[in-house]
Amino acid sequence: MAFPMNYGQVNVGHIGGDRPVDAWHIDSLDFVMVMILSDMSGADGGELQVALKDAQTAKRQLSTNGELASGEEMMTVAYPGAGYAIFMQGAKILHRVTAVKSAKEPRISMVNSYMRTNVFGADNTKFSMFEEIDPKHVAAVEFARQKSWRVKGMMDYIINHASYGEDRTDVLNVLNGAIEELTSTRELLAGRKNDAVGYFDEKTKSEAMRMTEPKLV
Template sequence: MLTELPFPFTHIHNNQGRLSKMRCYDSAAHLAAPCFQFDTCPDGFALIEDDIEFDPAVHLQLEMPEQIKSLTELGYSDEELTKLQMPSDVAVTSLYRVLSDEGLAAMRHVMKQLEAHAVVSPRIPCVLRGSPKVAPEKPVDRWHFDTTPLVMVLFLTDPDEYEGGHFEYFDGTIYEAQRLIKETGSLPEDRIRRLGRQKAGYGVFQQGPAVMHRASAVTSGPERITFVQSYVSTDPLAFGGCNHLAESYNGKCEDASLQISHAQPSACLTPRHPWYRDFRLNLTGVDPLNVFMPDWVRFRSWVASLELSKLLHPSLLYTLSGALAERDSDVVGPGKRVLTLLDKMQAAIACPFIDAREDIVATIDKSLPDLQALAAQLDETSEHFKSVRRAADMLASAREDVLTLDKSTMAYF
């Protein structure tokens, strides 16, 4: 599940197209919050028995990383950063503590119960949806960059229990890494960076779409377990990963010579990456459709609600009232209209886990026509129109995805 930004980057934001960040030092006050709550299980799933209720006061021991490498230090130009639209200049951190001893024990307890559900994928030898576990002599993960904007990798195995399995990243841009891999088949050793001793309960945070990274092979030991979590900025204009699943994940590479095979280092590209059109990969399925489609609708609807919520700012509400009054003297108060739309969008944000496409689309249609009608009443050059139009487009693209997605092809998210 995608969540808002975690400590120490809760307040990373994009201010009028300029990259900026605010570090937060009060860990208790800046815990990540879920985008939306999961109160029901999809068909075929069940809650684990003997679960442990999460208590941040007991299970967390958050500390600041000693080092933060920036995207600028990786070599990105201002033009490239603008094109990527990342929410911050942060690239990757050094290791920092996340879990307390009690939290680590609780996490390993849960992982043990879920172990039987792990599967094999072309990319990762043994994976439990976001938590890879590997056998010796197998590469943990190949060179890639992520489809989700912000990722924390949490290490759960004592480093004395295995050798190898290093988190590594390329000290350069993804564009340079792609070029080197294409030309030489590998990346130069002197440009590969490691984090050091990966203590259990410690993590690394990165803006994965802009950092080429991998986990090297485990050379000895029974296992190496990591818990991989995805996060998203609360700024709807910041990079949010994939924007259109039907185009991204049903697509096939138009130039066969550019197709990356499973035997080669791979990268999952999204529409915002300049190389996207050359590398539209048809990825291996992971989630069943009754999870995949509603989950996507929930997320996109949540982002759309953030965009629409901007109109509740007093200054925008005042000018919105005037803009609507010019076109319709009987218009309902703008604040009430926006709140009513946000209320209707809750149907999609709480979309049930089903595979009936018409019923999923019906949750979107509770608000989409009204959003489109509101946009039609506004001046296309106004900020009001842009926010409403962006929110409507997010819902419309999610609707199209549900109706046109051929199969579950999301490899990781």
């Protein structure tokens, strides 16, 4: 993928408090591998929970009930121990990590994200997320690089794969897609557009905008 600064991240969930390590959310990249690195045996909390219904339905259930019922609506990932990983469609599945109430050591997980290589597929990456997490001098280049990589793929289709018999509408669709992607990127980087996404705030039991302070420690 085209995010060299964001190939992976390490999440640290400190012990104590009742704030979730990561509130209910979906990821902006298609797939994610989460490997647990610390010893969570005997811990209370610090669990990765995944909604079993589609994300929209799960969000509705959360707003109505404040929680998802274990079993039918939600399951807890049972890691056998440190070094085990799950691979999931993080952009489709609503998930969270509960507060670490007590544990032998802080909860440490290694998160590697992956995206499809088909540049004509949807790209859900959000500039706001890079601005929140990356240093100021990195975010714009990181995001522009990803979008440029996708547009390069679109142009490559016309240069190397479209035949002379290609339907003109198809060619226009590719050009329009590339123009839209670049225009949107320009507006985001210029600060004229905001693509911040909501997450589920467990205190207010409602959708909130992302935390402004960095969630990484």
